[in-house]
Amino acid sequence: MSYDAVVLVSFGGPEQPADVLPFLANVTRGRGVPPERLAEVAEHYQHFGGVSPINQQCRDLLAAIRADLTAHGIDLPVYWGNRNWHPMLADTVAEMRDDGVRSALAFVTSAYGGYSSCRQYREDIANARAAVGPDAPRIDKLRQFWDHPGFVEPHADAVRAALATLDPARRAGTRLVFTAHSIPTSMAATAGPDGGRYEAQLAETARLVAAAAAPELPYDLVWQSRSGPPQVPWLEPDVNDHLERLAADGVTAVVVSPIGFVSDHLEVVWDLDTEAAETAKRLGLGFARAGTPGTDPRFVAMVRELVVERLDAAGSVNPPDTAARRRLGTLPVWDACPADCCLPAGRR
Known part of the structure; x- marks a missing residue:
């Protein structure tokens, strides 16, 4: 061919x-x-x-x-x-x-x-x-x-750059928060021997980016941009709910990295730069959003x-x-x- x-x-x-x-x-x-x-x-x-x-x-x-x-x-x-x-x-x-x-x-x-x-x-x-x-x-x-160096390395560099904008005094209490578009849990349980490919691949990307950018910091993979009927279960936690829990646990700053995306389109600039940033401000969390490969x-x-x-x-x-x-x-x-x-x- x-x-x-x-x-x-x-x-x-x-x-x-x-x-x-x-x-x-x-x-x-x-x-x-x-x-x-x-x-x-x-x-x-x-x-x-x-x-x-x-x-x-x-x-x-x-x-x-x-x-x-x-x-x-x-x-x-x-x-x-x-x-x-x-x-x-x-x-x-x-x-x-x-x-x-x-x-x-x-x-x-x-x-x-x-x-x-x-x-x-x-x-x-x-x-x-x-x-x-x-x-x-x-x-x-x-x-x-999801695991190609040309995708992982730009995300890792963006996390490093975002970390550099935070108050160094908050570094010990900083957490990395990786996000991707939520999907219905029934869709996440894909057919095939490998099970939930979407979640598994995202988890691997999060691990690779965290290891390259800031291996000393803890990290989480959470979800954003839910859009379905409220009675249908979707992947959780939502990023805003997660920020609430982190603040309650004593985290002082977050770097939010949208590894589910290749560019800064609307679900990044609204869901993260607008809504999640406002949540972090209300909670007193330092907040920096890492860029995407573009x-x-x-x-x-x-x-x-x-x-x-x-x-x-x-x-x-x-x-x-x-x-x-x-x-x-x-x-x-x-x-x-x-x-x-x-x-x-x-x-x-």
């Missing part, structure tokens, strides 16, 4: 106030999210002028990937399509078809396994190809990258490495680049997911 393009696949976000509710309707379709919760989330977007940072962050990442591939002699066009807002993935796949692309590699802006973070992207790719028709290019998703050169180079891994495997690199599969963790990793991988409970 040879490949003649790369496509960046992301979540998408509104770019003007009129986009907000249609975008949220796309995101939550079929999930039974109460209207009052949608209205609440819509207000978060309106707080920032109805514009999510994520699309500009994708444009910046797209430009960086293109430049990096070109600089390393990899002559592949790079496209961009979203799950939930323009440019919609089906439109991008149609553009790729019209440009003569036959087989492409997809880099998804989610590092982890699980339904929402991996399988749903694969289903969206399949749906986009079906919408385009029999001439749609084949699209193979690149592997998950367009860090190591993260951009990681995308190229993942592409080259697959080009090497397909015999498409001439001469062969022989990129090693760089990893820092020990959990299983794979290129192609099994057909029943990460199915939520209701679909197993």
Whole structure:
């Protein structure tokens, strides 16, 4: 199998106030999210002028990937399509078809396994190809990258930088708090012999980042951005509840690191920079939020490495680049997911 393009696949976000509710309707379709919760989330977007940072962050990442591939002699066009807002993935796949692309590699802006973070992207790719028709290019998703140095090292450096902003007198009472998007507990209990891949991979990333950034400090993995019906159990504790408990236990400062994310999009700047920061201030906790990889050169180079891994495997690199599969963790990793991988409970 040879490949003649790369496509960046992301979540998408509104770019003007009129986009907000249609975008949220796309995101939550079929999930039974109460209207009052949608209205609440819509207000978060309106707080920032109805514009999510994520699309500009994708444009910046797209430009960086293109430049990096070109600089390393990899002559592949790079496209961009979203799950939930323009440019919609089906439109991008149609553009790729019209440009003569036959087989492409997809880099998804989610590092982890699980339904929402991996399988749903694969289903969206399949749906986009079906919408385009029999001439749609084949699209193979690149592997998950939760333990790749190009993902872990920028997060670790960001934790170090955040720690440096805190009052040194609070250092002995400082705790690292790693966050990721909460999901229903039924979704977290994924199918397959490895059990809850999402939680396990996040736990490994937290361990790797903590060990690299501040091995002397205790750390926790907690959750943010819950959006489902209140009667449905989701992963806990929520970051704000956790800060309450830490303050009660005598912790004096926290560094909050959103390892579940690759860029500072709205769920980072609202849930952490706004809500969690306000909680910490009320509790008298020192608070610093670590950054995300964004367009860090190591993260951009990681995308190229993942592409080259697959080009090497397909015999498409001439001469062969022989990129090693760089990893820092020990959990299983794979290129192609099994057909029943990460199915939520209701679909197993």
